Amino acid sequence: xxxxxxxxxxxxxxxxRRLGATLVTVAEYLREQPWDWEIRVVDDGSADGTxxxxxxxxxxxxxxxxxxxxxxxxxxxxxxxxxxxRGEFRFICDADLSMPIAEIARFLPPEAPPFDVAIGSREGxxxxxxxxxxxxxxxxxxxxxxxxxxVLPGIEDSQCGFKMxxxxxxxxxxxxxxxxxxxxxxxxxxxxxxxxxxxxxxxIEWHYRAESRLNMLxxxxxxxxxxxxxxxxxxxxxxxxxxxx
Numbered sequence: 001x002x003x004x005x006x007x008x009x010x011x012x013x014x015x016x017r018r019l020g021a022t023l024v025t026v027a028e029y030l031r032e033q034p035w036d037w038e039i040r041v042v043d044d045g046s047a048d049g050t051x052x053x054x055x056x057x058x059x060x061x062x063x064x065x066x067x068x069x070x071x072x073x074x075x076x077x078x079x080x081x082x083x084x085x086r087g088e089f090r091f092i093c094d095a096d097l098s099m100p101i102a103e104i105a106r107f108l109p110p111e112a113p114p115f116d117v118a119i120g121s122r123e124g125x126x127x128x129x130x131x132x133x134x135x136x137x138x139x140x141x142x143x144x145x146x147x148x149x150x151v152l153p154g155i156e157d158s159q160c161g162f163k164m165x166x167x168x169x170x171x172x173x174x175x176x177x178x179x180x181x182x183x184x185x186x187x188x189x190x191x192x193x194x195x196x197x198x199x200x201x202x203x204i205e206w207h208y209r210a211e212s213r214l215n216m217l218x219x220x221x222x223x224x225x226x227x228x229x230x231x232x233x234x235x236x237x238x239x240x241x242x243x244x245x
Contacts, residue, residue: 001046001086001152002040002086003086003087003088004015004035004036004037004038004087004088004197005035005041005087005088005089005108005166006030006035006036006037006038006084006087006088006089006090006104006108007035007037007038007039007040007082007085007086007087007089007090007091008030008037008038008039008040008091008093008104009040009042009078009082009085009090009091009092009093010023010026010040010041010042010081010093010094011038011042011043011044011077011078011081011092011094012041012042012043012046012050012054012077012095012096013043013044013045013046013050013071013074013076013077014046014047014048014050015046015048015050015053015095016046016048016049016050016052016053018095018096018097018121019050019053019054019057020053020056020167021040021066021097022093022095022096022097023039023041023053023054023057023061024057025097025101026039026093026097026101027039027057027061027063028065029102029104029112030063031159032210032231033105035108037063037087038063038065038085038086038087039061039063039064039065040064040065040081040085041054041057041058041064041065041066041069041076042067042069042078042080042081043066043068043075043077043082044069044071044074044076044077045069045070045072046071046073048217051066051068054066058229059116059187060151062108065142067080067081067084069165071158072180073180073181073182073184074180074181074184075177075179075181075182075183075185075207076179076180076183076184077097077222078184078239079145079174079177079180079184082148082165082170082174083170083174085167085170086224087167088167088168089107089108089164089165089166089167090164090167091104091107091162091163091164091165091167091169092161092163092164092165093161093162094162096209097206098113098161098182098206098207098209099120099161099162099204099206100205100207100209101217103120103162103205104134106202106204107162107164108164109201112164112200113200113233114198115164115166115199115200116166116168116169116172116192116197116198116199117163117164117165117166117169117173117189117192117197117198117199117200118163118164118165118199118200118201118202119155119157119158119160119162119164119189119199119200119202120157120160120161120162120163120200120201120202120203120204120206121156121160121161121202121203121204122157122160122203122204123156123201123203124156124201124203124207125155125203126166126203127204127205127206128203128204128205129206129208130205130206130208131206131208132206132208133208136208140159143159143223144156144157144158144159145165146227147186148160150227150228150230150231151186151189151190151227151230151231151234152186152189152190152193153201155189155201156201157201158185158186158189158202159182160204160206161183161239162204163185163188169192169197172191172192172197173188173191173192173195173197174188175192175193175238176238176239178233179222179226179229179230180214181222181226182222182223182226183223183227183230185229186227187226187228187233190230190233190234190239191239193238193239193240194234194240195240202236
């Protein structure tokens with residue numbers, strides 16, 4: 001199939017309840033834009049009706065693609081979707097659509113500054129968090145401080161689920177990605193830095209969704225172990241070396 005300007009990649013695991021409305025909203029917005037586009041729903045081995053909902057939407061809109069993958073985790077789904085996407089620009093979009101979809105224009109030329117990787121940031125003067133409990137904000141900032149100390153100094157919000165990559169950046173970064181779990185964002189950005197790619201943070205409006213599956217108490221230890229592995233790989237120069245070395 002021919003390339004398009006924009007691919008919106010939506011990783012989905014057991015998202016039967018939320019996915020349908022998200023696809024309607026994203027598709028309605030994109031139809032009004034002057035871009036050639038696709039929406040790629042990457043099912044991460046869901047046990048519910050996620051695939052059924054996605055395929056129903058695809059039957060109504062031919063630019064929606066359903067990509068079925070075995071369950072590996074969000075990082076694995078994102079990697080598979082971005083590498084299969086056809087867009088010159090490839091955008092990760094959480095299934096809960098916690099960022100208003102109209103903000104996607106800010107991640108594309110001419111609004112965006114030159115970049116290889118543009119990451120949505122919930123921090124900074126122009127960023128806006130809506131409805132987030134204080135304890136979640138504190139936990140998130142504590143994790144980010146750990147990320148900055150161990151791996152990514154100077155990046156204020158590595159974990160926001162809305163990121164744009166050029167096709168060339170996907171080709172450079174994702175064959176080297178090893179983390180399938182929650183810390184995959186950190187590894188992606190560590191690889192981008194090791195490859196000397198241009199990373200920009202764009203402040204966004206972000207709405208807290210209580211249905212988030214991330215549990216800081218349950219998942220925090222695994223995330224810490226992943227961070228330490230990423231730091232070790234980075235220190236050994238693995239992200240600068242050839243793929244597979």
